[in-house]
Amino acid sequence: MRELREHLLNNKDVDVLFIHVIDEPAFGGMNHVYEIASSNSVFADTIDMVRFQYGPVKEQGVNGISDVALLAVLIDRLRSFQASPFACEENGQTLMHLEEAMNWQNFRRQNRIDQGVQGTSKVHEWIPPTDEPTENELDGSKTLELSDQMRTIPIDDGMRKEFKDPESAMKEAGAEETAQILRDTGVKPIKDF
Numbered sequence: 001m002r003e004l005r006e007h008l009l010n011n012k013d014v015d016v017l018f019i020h021v022i023d024e025p026a027f028g029g030m031n032h033v034y035e036i037a038s039s040n041s042v043f044a045d046t047i048d049m050v051r052f053q054y055g056p057v058k059e060q061g062v063n064g065i066s067d068v069a070l071l072a073v074l075i076d077r078l079r080s081f082q083a084s085p086f087a088c089e090e091n092g093q094t095l096m097h098l099e100e101a102m103n104w105q106n107f108r109r110q111n112r113i114d115q116g117v118q119g120t121s122k123v124h125e126w127i128p129p130t131d132e133p134t135e136n137e138l139d140g141s142k143t144l145e146l147s148d149q150m151r152t153i154p155i156d157d158g159m160r161k162e163f164k165d166p167e168s169a170m171k172e173a174g175a176e177e178t179a180q181i182l183r184d185t186g187v188k189p190i191k192d193f
Helices: 068-081 087-113 156-166 166-170 177-185
Strands: 002-004 018-019 033-037 046-050 134-136 142-145 153-156
Touching: 068 087
Parallel strands: none
Antiparallel strands: 002 018, 018 033, 033 046, 134 142, 142 153
């Protein structure tokens, strides 16, 4: 068993939860069982257990949660915070990066589906996303397609200036306006500001 400490501020918070990795690395070199506890005693003050999928679904059946399911829970929770009086820049940044992580996981899953290896223990080939502007077949407007699975970003004449140079747009916009722009368009900034 080992303890995770990344969630601790300066590694020494006093009012925290303890996270214990219960199992040894197994399938794929990953751990699959985590205990969340109110004390550092394993199984003494357990609040909850997190059990991840052990092995591919097609080979092992569904037996735990997936990384994307946990990401979806965190995204939903932070979206709720951001829609409340508790909205803040830090949660907005966290939400944006979790959504980016979800996009990459969905891109990975689509690559695996396209290659016929999703749900198996076979390795897939990396196929990078495209980032060339294309014409939208439905209305003729230009979009930037990061991939078929990822969001498309409108770049019509009214928004082109704002999003061609996201650094300037983000600096000029206030935190709430920036968060709204990101939520409305799915635009990910090139770097943190």
